[in-house]
Amino acid sequence: MALRIPIKARIARTVGTVQHAAYHDYVRCATPGGLIRLPLISPNVIGVANSRGNRGHQEDFYAFATLSLNPEELRISVKKAHGINWDHTKLGDQFARQAVFIGIYDGHGGSAVSQYLRQELHGLFESVDKTMVPETYAWVKEIGGYFKRHRGGVLAPWINGTENTPELDLEARATEAFFQVDRNLSSDPVAQKCGATASVAILHTLDDPPVPFFAAEQVALTVAHVGDTRVLLCSTNGGKVFPMTENHHADARIESARLRRMMGSGLITDSFGESRWMGALANTRSLGDLQFKKFGVTPEPEVRTKLIQGKEWAYMVLVSDGVSSILSDNEVVDLARLGKNPKDAADRILSFAQDLGGGDNATALVVPLAGWGKIQGPDKTKALREYRFEQSVGSERQRRM
Structure with a gap:
């Protein structure tokens, strides 16, 4: 089942001139007839399902945007992560700078921080630069406690000044942006006791001529992550799941060490x-929760990268813990493969989590890749899901008797 975008209804064409539209709302590709802009909000481009569950308030939020980034930073990132000599000079500035940002945010102690992330993080990610690092590092050191021994991490090349230093790569850019969130919130009393986990995926197409991420032969994926929101890839070879994140719980291997x-x-x-x-x-990594920062709760993201090759991967799924606390990674990706489009896939994930009794805020985002609709092999968790559903329905009937 190939992914189909209803072009006449959902795109704007420009030939020789640029029409007025919000840059961040569209992903662009080149065609013989001119520039095509596809709205990210389309259910065929990014599928979204979001519910507050049985709770009286919503602390889950999400955001997606097309960013305009320094192409030299993107080149450095691709070379560092994948050993590819990506030549952006042939693409033209507009395409060379284009990267798609997708974020999922799960608040705790209130919605203030997760709402701030929804509104601001993609803008911060786009606007930070290396000249900001020395002041950010000085602020981090003032926190004290855990950060007394902090040496800058991936930001170390820029903490003492930026003259004659390299450009940021995406890992350093993400780290600076996440620290900037806490710095910006540091004067807000609400953010002392309120926080959010976050997972951000950056999709950067390497194709020439450029095509959208859901059709590209090569996509550089970078994931920056704090907390227990999850980012999962599903392969076309047997529907295998490949996690791009690890939960930052205190008893997790990386965090406990x-x-x-x-x-x-x-x-x-x-x-x-x-x-x-x-x-x-x-969670031992989060944004906000400022009263706990000196005790080791860090906003420093764990950053992972992967080169998405051709039709090897069908889609990416981002979920909050309102989903992942109910469903396994394998169940999540198997439910998504049943969707007729990304929106339907996200709805199926969320609905099944709720069918099993999930009452927390819950969010699922489904992002199609070139292998959409091409998964080979059986649905491995079908029998397990059927059993779990029957058990859940039986338990509900007993409670009502």
Whole structure:
């Protein structure tokens, strides 16, 4: 089943002139007839399902935008991550700069930080530059505690000044943007006790001539992540799942090693048997939660990259923990393969999580790739999902009797 975009209804053509439209709302590609702009909001381009569940308020948010980034930064990133000598000079400035940003944000302690991310993070990601790093580092050191021993991480080349230094790559840009969020929120009393987890995916097409990410032969994917929102790739070979994120919980391997090395022990198990850092937080990386920063809760993202080759990958799914706490990664990607378009795929994920009793805020985003509709092999979790559904329905009937 090939992904079809209803062109007449959903695109604007320009030949020789540029029509007025918000740059961030469209992804662009070149055709013999001129420039085509496809709206990111189309259900065939990015599928979205979002629900507050049984809760009286919504703390889950999301955002997507086309960014205009320094093509030299993109070239450096592709070379560093994938060893590819990408030549942006042949594409023209508009296409050379284009990268699609997709973010999912799960708030806790209130919605203030996750709403801020929805409104501002993609703009911050686009606007930060290396000249901001020294001041950001100085602010980070003022936090004290955990950050007394911070040496800059991936931002180290720029912390003492930026003269004669290289351009940022996407990992450094993401790190600077995430730290800028906390710096901007540091004067807000609400952000002291309120926070959010975040996963951001950057899709950068390498094709010449340029085509959208859902049809491209080569896409450089960069994921920047804090917390327990999840980003999953689904392959066309058997529908195998490839996680691009790892949950930043205090008892996770990477996080427990980081925190023991820098802070000693602060892990407490609550009455439900769940591990909490400082007895309060499930996640040890987040944005906001400023009162906990000196105790090791960092906004520094874990950044992973992958080269998406041709039709090897069918789609990418981003979910909040209102979904991932109910469904396994394999169940998520298997549900998505049943969708007739990305919007329908996202709806199926969210509906099934709710059918199994999920009452938390929940969000699912489905992003098609060149292998959309081409998954080979059986639906591996079908029998398990049917069993779980029957058990859930039976339990609900017993509660009503």
